[in-house]
Amino acid sequence: MEHRIKQKKRKINIQRALAPYLFVFPNFIIFFIFVVIPAAYGLYFSFTNYDGLSEEEFVGITNYVKLFSDSDFWDTMLRTAIYSGIVVPTIYVFALGIAILLIKEIRFKGIFRAIIYWPTMISFIVVGVTWKWIFGDTFGIINYLMELGGQKGIPWLSESFYATLVVIVATLWSRIGFFMVIFISGLQSIPSEFYEAANIDGAKKWQMFTQITLPLLKPTSVMVIMLAIIDSFKAYPLIVSLTGGGPGRATTYLVQYIYRFGFEKNQLGYASAMSVILFLIILITTSIQFKVNKGGEI
Amino acid sequence: MAKKSLVVLLILALSIAMFSGCGKEETGENVSTGTDTSSQEGTTNDGNSNSADNEKEDVKLDILWFADGVETEAMQNVMDNYKVENPHVEFNMIEVAYSDLDSKLKTMIAGGTPPAIARVTNPGLLFDHAQDLSEFMGGYDTFTEQYMDSLEPYYTKDGGVYAVPMDVTANGLIYNKTLFDQAGVDVPGSPEEVWTWEEFEQAVIEVKENSDARYGLLWDVTSHRWSTLLYEFGGSIINEAGDGPAINNEQGVAAMNYFKKLHDTDVIPKSVWLGGENPNNLFRSGTAVAHLSGNWMLSNYRDITDFDWGVTYAPKQATRSSVPGGKYMMPFKNTGVEEEAMKFLEYFAKAENTGQYCSDSLFISPRLDNSELDYEYGKEMFAIFSNELANTPPAAAKDWSRQDIMPVVNPDITDAIKDVLMGEAEAQEALDKVAQLITETIEAQ
Numbered sequence: 001m002e003h004r005i006k007q008k009k010r011k012i013n014i015q016r017a018l019a020p021y022l023f024v025f026p027n028f029i030i031f032f033i034f035v036v037i038p039a040a041y042g043l044y045f046s047f048t049n050y051d052g053l054s055e056e057e058f059v060g061i062t063n064y065v066k067l068f069s070d071s072d073f074w075d076t077m078l079r080t081a082i083y084s085g086i087v088v089p090t091i092y093v094f095a096l097g098i099a100i101l102l103i104k105e106i107r108f109k110g111i112f113r114a115i116i117y118w119p120t121m122i123s124f125i126v127v128g129v130t131w132k133w134i135f136g137d138t139f140g141i142i143n144y145l146m147e148l149g150g151q152k153g154i155p156w157l158s159e160s161f162y163a164t165l166v167v168i169v170a171t172l173w174s175r176i177g178f179f180m181v182i183f184i185s186g187l188q189s190i191p192s193e194f195y196e197a198a199n200i201d202g203a204k205k206w207q208m209f210t211q212i213t214l215p216l217l218k219p220t221s222v223m224v225i226m227l228a229i230i231d232s233f234k235a236y237p238l239i240v241s242l243t244g245g246g247p248g249r250a251t252t253y254l255v256q257y258i259y260r261f262g263f264e265k266n267q268l269g270y271a272s273a274m275s276v277i278l279f280l281i282i283l284i285t286t287s288i289q290f291k292v293n294k295g296g297e298i
Numbered sequence: 299m300a301k302k303s304l305v306v307l308l309i310l311a312l313s314i315a316m317f318s319g320c321g322k323e324e325t326g327e328n329v330s331t332g333t334d335t336s337s338q339e340g341t342t343n344d345g346n347s348n349s350a351d352n353e354k355e356d357v358k359l360d361i362l363w364f365a366d367g368v369e370t371e372a373m374q375n376v377m378d379n380y381k382v383e384n385p386h387v388e389f390n391m392i393e394v395a396y397s398d399l400d401s402k403l404k405t406m407i408a409g410g411t412p413p414a415i416a417r418v419t420n421p422g423l424l425f426d427h428a429q430d431l432s433e434f435m436g437g438y439d440t441f442t443e444q445y446m447d448s449l450e451p452y453y454t455k456d457g458g459v460y461a462v463p464m465d466v467t468a469n470g471l472i473y474n475k476t477l478f479d480q481a482g483v484d485v486p487g488s489p490e491e492v493w494t495w496e497e498f499e500q501a502v503i504e505v506k507e508n509s510d511a512r513y514g515l516l517w518d519v520t521s522h523r524w525s526t527l528l529y530e531f532g533g534s535i536i537n538e539a540g541d542g543p544a545i546n547n548e549q550g551v552a553a554m555n556y557f558k559k560l561h562d563t564d565v566i567p568k569s570v571w572l573g574g575e576n577p578n579n580l581f582r583s584g585t586a587v588a589h590l591s592g593n594w595m596l597s598n599y600r601d602i603t604d605f606d607w608g609v610t611y612a613p614k615q616a617t618r619s620s621v622p623g624g625k626y627m628m629p630f631k632n633t634g635v636e637e638e639a640m641k642f643l644e645y646f647a648k649a650e651n652t653g654q655y656c657s658d659s660l661f662i663s664p665r666l667d668n669s670e671l672d673y674e675y676g677k678e679m680f681a682i683f684s685n686e687l688a689n690t691p692p693a694a695a696k697d698w699s700r701q702d703i704m705p706v707v708n709p710d711i712t713d714a715i716k717d718v719l720m721g722e723a724e725a726q727e728a729l730d731k732v733a734q735l736i737t738e739t740i741e742a743q
Contacts, residue, residue, distance in 0.1 A: 052404050054426065137569035138513070138580060158573035160720070247572035248720035249713075263401045264709055 039279070046272035052262070056269065063273035072249075073257065073274060077281075080253040083164070084232035087171050091228050092221070095176050099183035100213075113184070117177035124174065128241030131170040132157070160250030163243050167251050170242055171235065179224050186220030187213070222293045226286055233282055254278055354386040357638045361389060362403055362416035364396045367597030369465075372658035380645050387638060412630035414639040421453050421461040421626045422701015428460040429629040434640045435459060435647070444647075445664050451699035453626050461626035462643045464652070465594075465661035468620045468683045468690075469526045471613075472581070472595060473588040475606035480509035485610040489685055495530070495556070498613035502565050505587045513586040514565045516577035521711035522698065523590060525621055528553045532616030534693035535711070536700060541740060543733035545711070546726065549616070554718055554725035561719050571719055581607075592623070593683045596676050597660040609679040612686060620686035621694045624664060662687075706739050707732060 046063055050056035067073055098116060102109050119127065134141050135156040143153030156162045194212045203211070214221075236255040239245065245252035252260075258278070262271030363370065370393065377389045392413065394402050399418070406412050407427050418424065435441040438457055442450055445463050453461040473485060483501050486492050493501065502514045517523060525535065533549030536542070544550065560566045567586075569575040578598065581589040584605040589595070590612070599607060612620065627646065629639040645651060649667050656663040657671040662683065673680055698704055714728035723731075 052408050053424075132574075136575065137573040138567070138575050139583075155568065155573065157575075158568045244574045246574050246716070247568075248716040248722060250720075260709075263404070265706075266404070 042272045042275055044272075045269050046276050048269045050268040050272075051266040052268045053266070059269065063270045064277075066270065067273055067277065076249070076252060076254055076257045079250075080233060080235075083168070083235070083253060084229060086168055087232045088225060088228040090168075090172060091175055091179055092224060094172065095179035095224065096183050096217075098176065099180045099187055102180070103184060103187050113180070116180055119174045119176075120178040122174065124237035125241045127170060127174045128238045131166065131173075132242050135166045157243055158247050160247060163247055163251050167239055167242060170238060171232070174238065175228075175231065179228065182220060182224055183217070186217050190216045218293065219297070222289065222295075226289055229285060229289075230282055233278065354384075356386050356388065357635055358388045358390055359414040359635060359639055359642065360633075361391050362399070362406070362413040363391050363393045364399050364417060365393065366396070366594045367600075367659060369597070369655070369659035369661065372655045375658065376646060376651055376655055377642075379651075380642060384641075387642070407630070410632070412633055414633050414635050415627050415629050415643065417464065418461065418626050418628050419623065420701065420705045421628055422451075422455075423705045424628060424630075425455050425458075425460050425701075427630055427632075429631050429636045429640065430458040430460060431462070431629065431640055431643065432457065432459040435644060441647075444649075444666060446666060448622060448695040448699065449624055449664055452624060452701060453628075461628040462647050463664035464625045464627055464646075465656050465659070466664045466687075467592050467594050467623040467625070468662065468687045469523060469590070469592045469612070469623075470620055470683050470686050471588055471590055471610055472599065472607060473610055474511070474581070474584065474586060475608050476584070477505050477509040477511045477587055477605070479606075481505040481511075482508070485608075489611065489689070492611045492618060493613050495613045495615050499560070499565055502587050506565075511585055511587050513567045513580060514588075515560065516570055516580055516586050516589040516591075517566055518577055518591055519571050519712070521708050521715065522621060522623060523592075524557065524711070524715055525694070525697070526590065526612065526619060527557055527615075529619035529621065529691055529694045530613070530615045530617060531556070534691075535697040535707075536693075536703065536736065538693075540696065540700070543736035545736070546729035546733040550729050551725045553615075554715070554729060557715065558718050558725065568719070571716060592620075593660070593662060593680070596679060600660070600675060609676075609682050611682060617691055618686070618689040619694060620683070620690045621698065622687060622690065623698065702743060703736060703739050707735050710735050 045056065047058060047060060048056035049059050049062075102113050102116075106112075122130075133139065135143075137143065137153065137155055137157050140153075140156065142156070146153050154162060156166050190213065194216070195208060198208050198212060234255055235253055236259070239251055239253060240256055243251045245256050254274070255278075258271045258274045261267045261274065363373070370391070374391075381387060381389075392402075399416075400420075403413070403416055403418070403424070407424075412427060421428070432438045432441065438454070438459060441459055442454060446466065449463050449466070453459065453463060478485060481504055483505050485501075505511055506514050528534065528545070528550060531549045531553035533544065533547060533553055535545045537544040557566075561568055561571070567575075567580075570577050570580070577586075577589055577591070578595070580586050581599070582602060584602075596609075612618065627643055629636060629643060633639065646655070649665055652663055652665050653668040653671055655661075656668065657673050660673060660676060660680075662680065663669075663671055710732050714723070714732050717723040718725050718728050
């Protein structure tokens, strides 16, 4: 009798231990097949001169050597870093700000949240094309309205400054909702007792924000910033459908640059090397961030 | 109770949506980015009828296709006629935007599922994957004799025939008659009156200032179209001997600088080359003075009713020039239907069928026996295009038929032009970079 109970207990223990892995297993399989294996292929191709059609030849680190002296690649890297450097803090500030506003008990907060979240559900390509119709030089609505008002239209997409601006605006519009939702859940998890206690102690709003909200929001903040950085380095469909990388190369960022080499110039080996470098950069950035913030522990 | 019926209604609506979507076979992608200029947004097509033949096994031919105008219908007429004698063949036209053609085709080949036939403009890149037609068509000489000489390097290599020419194109100048009339400016009426670039530049400025025009000259965003200017300036991409670059010589730099000048003075609007605006749409809006494009746009612009347009002689500098181009139907290996694909191409290659296709689509036929096609529209325009081709220096055909070089350097030439227009590089610098690439490409052979 005791033996049976012990066996059953062990079985349950094993099942308990296995359960989490079984839950993760399906996702892991999909992740492995569709992400890990292609990535491994990419790593392999980066050491060859594969052109997408014929047999590849192993060329060792030639691609990487060529990469380090390719000034266009590093220019593109700089442009992407600037884009990221502007987009990430702006998303953080706006998403947090909007989340704080929409946490309060105002009348239409549900509708407002939906309106701000809605753009996240629209495909990037649709977002890009839509903003192109708004900001287009010749057929754009904004220039049309400006001309109706007697002003000359602005070359939104033909000058690098404006094109970058338009790309940033479109990115913010389509991504803030997503991070707002994350912040809302982070804010809601802060116990209200802290605010009540602070109120009794006579703390001002700003003090409550910097001493209670921000520190307790740290895990959420770390996640938001990490995701935003990764997203911005991988930015592609929105920008390509909005500006095509133009004017010239002003809004050509890393992924588009890699795509051009891989699929337009048929240099898949070189493109793979570039994507390996991109992967390493994102990996290092994220690891540093993780370490500095102690994994988001408060 | 209400909730239940709502749920049932929702499920019903979803199922209807799902099954109606199942009706059509969706196979094509149609995203066109801003820089795509020589194609239309197409819809996918089911080009099949019932295959009732029982003697031969039913065969499905995938045709990877793109279109600029109405040639899709013209081709479907050819296919329908073919199916009368061959009802066991089913055609599946996979239509894509021209700018997506290359990547779509390469993905299909690399993925092991090449289409039976593809309509291509750069056959040279794909010879290794194409089916050799020479034997099937009765021998190399027998076949190639029927077509224009200048096309030979495009679709043949080392005694093999790898594609069938479909149509020949010529670059040329399309202009907005209504705007020219409003401004009271004339266009050259005959080859003897062809204007110089300076005269043409003045004409464009005059028309722009004295009519409802808002934009000057539109220019397609491709190095092929830009090279028209290069040849008119007396330059070329590859040198005479064919063993090195010539694009960075004095004439090349002069052509590039002139192109930049036209942009800086707003004779050409910057929004096309730099802002990704589609010149076809701009011309259709009736607010642009002219469009440096080619004869493939005739069937596209045919339905324009808000204004009058026409074709006139392109300006000359050191010489007149157009640039020849062409489209080819290429059969692929490892499709399992090579035989049937070749049979269809043989049918298409017949004089009456190619001729019919070209006259329906308003294209120039590549066949020597089709020189007098009965176009139901635009006969005079075709005469001008043929005249342009006849006055084109040999360098143009020699350069672009170099299928071993041009597909590789083509995107870099476009990049160089954009860099110069943006002011990020001087003409000489940008062209030297291209010349370097040409040298490397030739050496790598």
